Every structure is written in C-alpha cells, then in structure tokens.
Amino acid sequence: MKRVVISGVGAVSAMGNDVSSLVKGIEEKKSAVHYMEGWDQYTGLRSLVGAPAKLINEKAIPRKNRRSMGRMSIFALQATEQALADAGIKHEELTSGRIGCIIGSTMGSAESLNEVFEIMLPQKDLTKLPSMKFFQCVSHTAAMNVSQCLGITGCVIATSAACASALQAINVGYDLIRLGKQDAVACGGAEELHPTVTGSFDVLFATSANYNDKPHKTPRPFDRDRDGLVCGEGSGILVIEEYERALRRNAKIYAEIIGYHTCGSGVHVSQPDKNSIALCLREALASANVSPKEVDYINAHATATIQGDREEAKAIKEVLGDSMPVSSLKGYIGHTLGASGSLELIVSLAMMEKGIIYPTLNLDNVSPDCQGINHVMEAVSKDISIMVKNCFAFGGINSVLVCKKL
C-alpha cells in the first residue's frame, strides 16, 4: 500500500473566502453566526440563525461553467482552486487522468431546488424550467462542476452521507491513492445554507431556537445550555497525494493520513448511538495502528444537539479516556454539514502546524451529560503528533479519520 499525505488546502466559509481568514477568525474566537433576515416569513421555522458565506468573484468563472453551478458548486470550485494552488499542482496535470476529484454534500444546491419548486409547482408547469436546474440540483453537482470546470479527468466521485460526506470523500480518495489508482485527489465537501435546510433539522427539533436574539451565543457544543445545531455553509477541499510524489515535488506536507473507519449504526436514523461511535473510533485507530494513548487531540463532531454531544462524549471517554484534549469548531462557523469534515480538518491541520488547540466556542459550563472528557475551553499550547477527526451523520453514518504529523 502506498502512503498518502495532505499537500494542499482550500476553504470558503462564513469566516471568509480563504483558509487564512478561517483560521484567523477562529484564533480570535469570533463567531460567524448571524440572525438571518427574512427567515421569519417561514411559518413554523423556530431557528432564525445561520452562518452564511459570501459569494464573491463568481463572475470570474466562465459563463458556460458557471451556468450549471449553484452556490455550493461555486464555493467548491473556489476552494479547490485554492487547494490546488497551495499544493503547487498545475492545470496541465489535471488532464492526466491520475488526479481525481471527490466532493461530497448532503444534496444538490438547496437554492436551486427551491427555484425549481417555485417555477414548476404553482401551475404544475415544466415549460418554464431552465436547462441548468438539473445540473445544479443533482447530488454530484459539486464534484461534477469542479471537475468539468478544471478539466479533471481522473476519478470523479460524489459522496453523499449528509454530515459525514466530506470525510467519506477523503476516505475514498485515500483508498484510491493507497491502491495506486490515482496519484492525487482534490477531495472534501460543500454545502449551502438555506431556510429549507435549517427547516429540515428544525422540524426534528435538532436546531438552536433559543438564541435568535443573541446569535453569537449559539451553537454551544457540550454546554449545559446547548439547544441544537446552527447551519452554516461553504466548502473545504484538501489535496491528498501519494507520499513519494509529494516528496519528489518538494511539496509542503501538512500531515499523513494514516487510517480511517466509516460504519453504520444499524440502530436509528436520527438517534446517535454511543456504541457505534465507539466502534468507529476503535476501528479507525486500529486501521492507523495507533493506540488511544498516542492520540494528542480529537476534533469532535459535536454540533450542540442534546443527544449527539452526549453520545459522542461518552464514546470518546470510553475509547480515548478522560485526559485527551477534545474541542469542537461548530461554535465558530456553525454546522457546515457536508463540508464540516473537511473545513474542520483544515483548521485542525492549522492547530497541528501551530502547536495550539483552539477551544470550543460557547462552552461555558460543561453539561453534566458531557463530562468525563478533557474539554478544551481556552486555547492551549500542545504538540499535536496524532489527531483524530470525527463526523457523524443523520442516517446513523459515522466516519473517523486519523492523521499524523510528519
């Protein structure tokens, strides 16, 4: 098996449209969560907060590429271009067939889907539907648009497992490179904020609804006063590459990917399950040949739902014990769903590089049901050699990635 390293990163998030603004915002303990103007027109929508990203420079994308893109594909393209530039991979290499593109999301563009409904449903009339709505709405819209626009001719795959989509994309890319089928892959996730997306969680009472008048105070992962998740948007893309190739190019190596696991809970579509999370953690560590004591930091999924945070804290305690530092980044940029795995991994890589662990924003009082693990509540200096990234999705899908500093 070949070794796989991360050699490029790119991000669009509510903190800004590059990796440095994302990391800087988190370093400064800023919240990118806002009250969403206009959302109060939706009857029954309790959660009126979100972490929106800004669409910028989209006109720089040629019309024939842009026409098939919703917001999330534009975010994904811009993040991919940043990651490729950061890795030093040139445009000519993308047409070799040896470089792939794997980008996941919960679904296609939410804004475009809603436009389709608005055009088609009132009079049940299809004649006003523009040709491009299909390409904006399909589940593989980000992977398809990015690969078409950049001329990528390697493996193009879209993972779709809601909040585990980005980590699963990295998992697939890792395997393709390990097996020698690809030399490098641009992989990660993308997602779009829309009242109907927040609404789909809101009807399940999974969203934060008590902080509409003080949006910066939510979400509150692991906190006593947490009341649910806050949706965000953006895209995080990583270039992962075969180790020897990266060495030959003298590329900057952020970390080596040394293992992962993904599994289903087989229990319930929405209720998180401590046992399957613990199993996923154990299997991921086993695949990386790492003992729990060797792990220096875990970047939690922790979205600030009552059940999710509780089950994750219990699983971390069971597998990794009570002293290993844990933090969640959802308080800063909301839950970016299909993009969360890659955006948060990128920030975790920055922590690894700087030797600092960023705390869980809005964690003021650890909830009794989340105690027994080492919550990072203020930034701490720490040499991170091995870190673990968690992602758990509705549908009972778990994904855990293990990275090592070289």
Added chain:
Amino acid sequence: MKHEITENEIITMTNQVFEESFEIETEKLQPKMNIFEDLGLDSLDIVDLIVALQQKFGVKIRNDERVREIRTLEDIYRFILSLKNEEH
C-alpha cells in the same frame, strides 16, 4: 386597444434575452450574427433561449419545428414577427 408589437421592439427584446441570459455584449448583437458560431451558444443554451423567448413574448415555441432552422439573430427576429402576425 391592444398594443401591436413593432419590429424594433422585437429586436430590442430579443437582444435583451441575449444580454441577460447569455451575458453577450450589446455590440456583438448584430442581425447577421450566427448564434452558435459567432455568439457561442450550445444545445443547452437553446433550451434556455426557448424558455426566455416564450416568457418575453408570451408565445409557445417549444414544439415548433421552425426553431430548428434558426441560425442567426435575424432568424429569431423574423420568427417572432411571424408568430405575432399569426396571432392576428
């Protein structure tokens, strides 16, 4: 009394479609321009052109065989004019 659309209005409104939907500069919108070779439209754009023209002029052309013969901007102006004349 219903306003009858003039040829100039048809040209202006058609050109608006090309500016708004296909982001083509006004200067390029000359009658003899081939919409594929000169203006760069492709088969997917034609679907959107039909939708846009239908909405702009209140006509139904989706299943009209004459759409297939359109090559230039002038062809579109003439086609819309003939449709409007057929209404009377």
